[in-house]
Amino acid sequence: AQRVTQPEKLLSVFKGAPVELKCNYSYSGSPELFWYVQYSRQRLQLLLRHISRESIKGFTADLNKGETSFHLKKPFAQEEDSAMYYCALSGGFGNEKLTFGTGTRLTIIP
Amino acid sequence: DAGVTQSPTHLIKTRGQHVTLRCSPISGHKSVSWYQQVLGQGPQFIFQYYEKEERGRGNFPDRFSARQFPNYSSELNVNALLLGDSALYLCASSRTPQGTTYFGPGTRLLVL
Numbered sequence: 001a002q003r004v005t006q007p008e009k010l011l012s013v014f015k016g017a018p019v020e021l022k023c024n025y026s027y028s029g030s031p032e033l034f035w036y037v038q039y040s041r042q043r044l045q046l047l048l049r050h051i052s053r054e055s056i057k058g059f060t061a062d063l064n065k066g067e068t069s070f071h072l073k074k075p076f077a078q079e080e081d082s083a084m085y086y087c088a089l090s091g092g093f094g095n096e097k098l099t100f101g102t103g104t105r106l107t108i109i110p
Numbered sequence: 111d112a113g114v115t116q117s118p119t120h121l122i123k124t125r126g127q128h129v130t131l132r133c134s135p136i137s138g139h140k141s142v143s144w145y146q147q148v149l150g151q152g153p154q155f156i157f158q159y160y161e162k163e164e165r166g167r168g169n170f171p172d173r174f175s176a177r178q179f180p181n182y183s184s185e186l187n188v189n190a191l192l193l194g195d196s197a198l199y200l201c202a203s204s205r206t207p208q209g210t211t212y213f214g215p216g217t218r219l220l221v222l
Contacts, residue, residue, distance in 0.1 A: 004152075043113075044153070044200065044213040086152050096207040097143070097166050100152030 023087030135203030
């Protein structure tokens with residue numbers, strides 16, 4: 001079975017402070033991990049995927065297979081980062097369905 | 111490009127009724143997936159279609175069915191609606207099953 005756990009439902013961070021959104025996963029094979037974001041009144045959109053190793057909007061995420069984690073980080077929070085963030089897992093070819101965590105609502109305090 | 115489009119945006123039904131939700135993928139995308147998002151939860155996978163064939167099915171009862179048409183648009187059908195079917199239903203498309211997934215705005219279904 002594949003499972004994604006986001007332990008924090010709510011997270012508040014001051015503007016300019018570092019941000020870390022936690023994500024742990026359970027999967028028996030080699031998963032592909034994603035972070036999706038939903039800004040207010042917008043649709044769910046991909047923020048980043050681990051295989052691309054990109055930094056999007058200043059966010060990065062490193063896949064730690066030993067700890068089965070894929071935490072999302074940003075060194076300096078901005079007000080426009082306030083949104084709902086979902087961590088998701090895919091099993092790869094033949095098992096492309098996305099399994100989502102319950103999400104973390106990030107609020108940046110001005 | 112308008113992105114993934116879904117209709118209707120909102121829907122109210124009563125228990126026992128049937129509902130059909132529609133989705134148009136981004137032009138050139140041949141894979142369509144459906145997700146159910148209950149309030150306070152992340153999206154949960156229902157179906158994936160690729161080239162008009164079912165490629166994956168989530169843990170949902172047989173009351174849920176879907177199909178993909180030759181133009182790659184898709185319908186999700188739910189029979190014998192229950193109160194617990196009230197949710198946001200998301201459609202997503204990608205060029206291939208492994209490609210980047212783009213989500214639609216969703217259809218909000220309320221079952222009374």
